[in-house]
Amino acid sequence: MKLINKFVTGLEVPGTRQFSNKVALYDNCIDLTLGQSGFAPADYIKDAMIRAISEDQLRYTHNKGLLELRQAVSDDIYRRLGVRYDAETEILMTNGGSEAIDDVLRTIINPDDEVLLPVPTYLGYEPVIKLLGAKTVYVDTTQTGFVPTPEAVTAAITDKTKAIIFNYPTNPTGVTYTYDQIQALADALSETSIFIITDEIYSENVYDAPHHSFMEFKDVRNQLFVVSGLSKSHAITGARVGYVLAPEALMEHVTTVHLYNSICVATPMQYGAISALNHGQEDVTKMNDAYIERRNYLYDRLIGMGLPVIKPQGAFYIFPDISAYSNDSFQFANDLIEQEQLAVVPGKSFSDLGEGYIRLSFACTMEEIIEACDRLERFLNHYQQ
Ligand SMILES: Cc1ncc(COP(=O)(O)O)c(C=O)c1O
Incomplete structure (x- = not known):
């Protein structure tokens, strides 16, 4: 072939x-x-989507997504974590968490770069890394309760390492990271120049303690990409609504990749997502x-x-x-x-x-x-x- x-x-x-x-x-x-x-x-999600179609909301939106939706995401993050991401400059709506992963990786990866992957983990990262001609380096979490330690992560870093991808709560283990574990990882990584990608698509599905995030640690904010979305939390996997959070300077590049990929998320689905975020808790x-x-x-x-x-x-x-x-x-x-x-x-x-x-x-x-x-x-x- x-x-x-x-x-x-x-x-x-x-x-x-x-x-x-x-x-x-x-x-x-x-x-x-x-x-x-x-x-x-929920009906309020479906009704908002149907209403948007009936009202001819079928044109492109802003590449980053409707400002009202980005504001709803910003407010949701603030409500859950007490951290503010700016709706105008630091939030990008994508076609599911999948496009968010793809856009971020395509923005930063060069051929032959290395990307650290604490494993076992979601199977959607490695193929994208391979498609970019880069290499995945596994960090074994099987002996540490499926949570990577700062020691294991720093030991895996070489001069080719471009990024690390965390996913918690983790698919497939159901394990999540505590505030202290995230802090220890953030402390170690803030000393490096590698990007941190954190896939928090299950952050609303936590059962024993509130969710914590790298977003809470200011020292890593300039190297942090957050990937998330509404697919899992609001039972709308087929609507394809995800997002990226990143500092403005990085986000400009992710937005360019996104606009050549898909221009924007389907407009009626964006209206459904606004309703989900405003009523869904x-x-x-x-x-x-x-x-x-x-x-x-x-x-x-x-x-x-x-x-x-x-x-x-x-x-x-x-x-x-x-x-x-x-x-x-x-x-x-x-x-x-x-x-x-x-x-x-x-x-x-x-x-x-x-x-x-x-x-x-x-x-x-x-x-x-x-x-x-x-x-x-x-x-x-x-x-x-
Ligand atoms: C960890 C993780 N990230 C991303 C995705 C993709 O999410 P979406 O359906 O929003 O593209 C999944 C789907 O299973 C997942 O488990």
Whole structure:
């Protein structure tokens, strides 16, 4: 395939997709591969989108997004973290968190740069890094509760390191970082000239303590890109509304990349997002209450099955260690779907350091979780690789 970009031919379909695509092949499959809320979006979000269409709001907006929406994002961040990002100059609306990641990486990465990735982590970063001809350097978090330490991060920095990408609450582990852990990382990184990219798309989905952010640490603000969005928090993955927060000087460049990418986010979706941010807090809390109940049940059952697992504090995933049964998580997940019609994501999808784990999502109904646990327990009772 000589005509195709050499970096594209090396990319694979993500493990999440591979297994969610298999669900349709079975009559009675339970799908715990979901990366999105099972709740219906609120009427005030849908009504705002529909109203925008009826009122002919189908023209381009400002490249950065409607100012009213950027102001709503700014107010939301201030309400949650007490930090102000300027709506005019420091906020850019993107097509989901995905475009936010792509825009930021394309703004800063040169071929042969190195990007540090604490792993296991979301599988959407490494392909973009590869497409830019750059290299990913893993920072192993498996021995430190899935949270990178400042020592491990600084040990991985070379003169080629351009950036580090944090994601917390973390997909796939459900672990999040405490204020003190973030402070220690911020202190270490403020001494360096590398960029910090922090993907906080699950920041509204936290269960035991308030979310904290690198945004709270002034010393890193000039090297910080924050990626986030409304997909997960407001159950609107299909609306494609995300954003980047960055200092003005960096944001000008990200905006240029974004405008050549997509010009702006679909206008009716921007109106829906304004309504979500202005009215949605109560619903976020309600959804989180349901996730807590599901998380607690799933965690207790996994512990009962003897699987080592960390109780998730955020996102809607849990990441049990299945290494006592198998060190081939793809084989394990294949056998599980074939024998019990239960779809999960192999840990190896989240880097080689995710091998020996599987990811289960609890963004589905309680009935599905109960049935899934029964099936997993039965499977483990006789499973031999
Ligand atoms: C950590 C993380 N970042 C970004 C995304 C992409 O979000 P969006 O649907 O808003 O593009 C996902 C989706 O699963 C995710 O898990």
